[in-house]
Amino acid sequence: MDIPPLAGKTAALSLGALPLSYVLNQVSAFSQPLCAVLMSALILGLLFMAVYSLSHGEITYDPLYADGYMVGFMDFYTKEGEPYLRTAHGIFICYWDGTVHYLLYLAMAGAIRKRKRYRNLGLYWLGSFAMSLLVFLPGNILGKYSSEIRPAFFLAILYMLVPCWAGVKIFSQSRAPTSYTLNMVQEEQKKGLLQRPADLVMVTYLVLAAFFTLFRGLVVLDCPTDACFIYIYQYEPYLRDPVAYPKLQMLVYLFYALPFYCLAAYALIFPGCSWLPDWALVFAGAIGQAQFSHMGASMHLRTPFTYRVPEDTWTTFFLSNMLFALGPHLLAFRCLWWPDFFLQSPPSEPQGQGKKQQ
Numbered sequence: 001m002d003i004p005p006l007a008g009k010t011a012a013l014s015l016g017a018l019p020l021s022y023v024l025n026q027v028s029a030f031s032q033p034l035c036a037v038l039m040s041a042l043i044l045g046l047l048f049m050a051v052y053s054l055s056h057g058e059i060t061y062d063p064l065y066a067d068g069y070m071v072g073f074m075d076f077y078t079k080e081g082e083p084y085l086r087t088a089h090g091i092f093i094c095y096w097d098g099t100v101h102y103l104l105y106l107a108m109a110g111a112i113r114k115r116k117r118y119r120n121l122g123l124y125w126l127g128s129f130a131m132s133l134l135v136f137l138p139g140n141i142l143g144k145y146s147s148e149i150r151p152a153f154f155l156a157i158l159y160m161l162v163p164c165w166a167g168v169k170i171f172s173q174s175r176a177p178t179s180y181t182l183n184m185v186q187e188e189q190k191k192g193l194l195q196r197p198a199d200l201v202m203v204t205y206l207v208l209a210a211f212f213t214l215f216r217g218l219v220v221l222d223c224p225t226d227a228c229f230i231y232i233y234q235y236e237p238y239l240r241d242p243v244a245y246p247k248l249q250m251l252v253y254l255f256y257a258l259p260f261y262c263l264a265a266y267a268l269i270f271p272g273c274s275w276l277p278d279w280a281l282v283f284a285g286a287i288g289q290a291q292f293s294h295m296g297a298s299m300h301l302r303t304p305f306t307y308r309v310p311e312d313t314w315t316t317f318f319l320s321n322m323l324f325a326l327g328p329h330l331l332a333f334r335c336l337w338w339p340d341f342f343l344q345s346p347p348s349e350p351q352g353q354g355k356k357q358q
Contacts, residue, residue: 084145088297089245093132096292101125120336122170123278127285130163135248135290143244171278180340188340189271199268199341202334205327206268210261212324217254220247234310235317238298241307249294257287264331272344277335284332291325 084090104125111118137157140149193200219228220239232239239246260283267273298309298317309317335342 084140084143084243086302087145087243087245088300088302089136089139089243089293091300091302092293092296093136095296096128096132096289100288101128104128117173117176119170119173119175120281122166122173123281124285124288124332126163126167126170127282127287128289129285130167130282131252131286131289132293133160133163134252135245135293139243139245139248142248144242178339178343180343185340185343193269196341198334202327202331203265203268205323206261206265206331209324209327210258210265212320213253213258213261216250217258220250235313236298236309238294238303238307238309241303245297246294249290252290257283267342271341274342274344276342277332277339280328280332280335284328287325287328291321295321295325 085094104121107121108118108125111121137160140146193203215228215231216236216239218225219232219236236246239250260279264276264280264283267276295318297303298307299314300308
């Protein structure tokens with residue numbers, strides 16, 4: 001898997017956000033919601049013009065070069081633009097955007113400048129970005145901060161179109177060539193699950209993760225069983241937080257992650273499921289972002305004390321959620337580095353047809 005270099009010029013330009021944020025934070029005129037949204041739109045417009053003038057060739061080659069998602073790290077923006085970014089969940093979304101997404105943007109921009117492939121990085125970013133929007137935007141509307149929706153929120157809604165457009169573009173890129181011959185693929189695909197111990201362990205993990213996903217989905221749906229009652233009060237009380245983000249996160253897991261776990265287990269048992277390597281990357285990005293935000297918010301000081309993870313169950317909570325986040329990344333790693341089991345081998349020619357042609 002090729003990892004493109006980071007874009008140095010793009011990184012230098014992005015660091016200009018630090019002095020700009022400081023200056024805007026000192027101007028009291030931006031303490032009004034309308035001023036915040038107008039200034040945000042103006043900054044995005046000026047930024048696009050600057051990138052377009054400096055890198056016209058890259059934008060023409062791939063418009064994704066000029067795309068980005070700006071989240072306010074500034075007090076004036078979080079107060080008057082998007083106050084829900086000051087929640088524990090919003091804070092960890094910003095942390096993820098400012099680290100993982102930032103490095104992914106630089107790497108993809110560097111690949112575009114050098115005309116190199118960035119498909120794998122793009123798929124991981126796509127899953128992460130889409131998961132963030134699926135939980136954050138509905139949570140702002142349904143949670144206790146629904147009464148604090150400001151005009152800047154509608155700028156974020158526009159970014160719902162970005163994953164759709166970027167996803168089509170990234171999936172249309174060609175895959176990296178493999179060095180596996182037809183004989184190697186056929187030999188690997190003849191092996192049963194018991195002859196592939198690593199895949200056997202992965203299938204076992206997927207089954208357990210599917211049950212864990214189903215269980216937490218039932219918990220947030222107010223299942224009356226004793227196990228659900230004990231879990232939500234003693235292990236993950238954050239699922240009761242009225243901000244709605246944790247409940248939505250578990251429902252997204254229930255309706256999207258659960259089917260994927262079942263399909264991925266199928267693809268590890270039966271050969272030729274060529275869709276799994278790509279979607280394993282998308283899924284790894286989605287689960288990575290979701291678990292980072294969920295685990296962090298469950299223990300953050302801005303989460304009310306009654307909804308934080310109790311100290312006596314902290315180890316159980318941490319290990320179970322870390323395993324839940326790690327598994328999809330191991331699956332993506334397995335699919336990328338040993339994809340021969342998932343390749344579609346061409347059908348062999350019938351012997352009778354060859355004799356007739358002679």
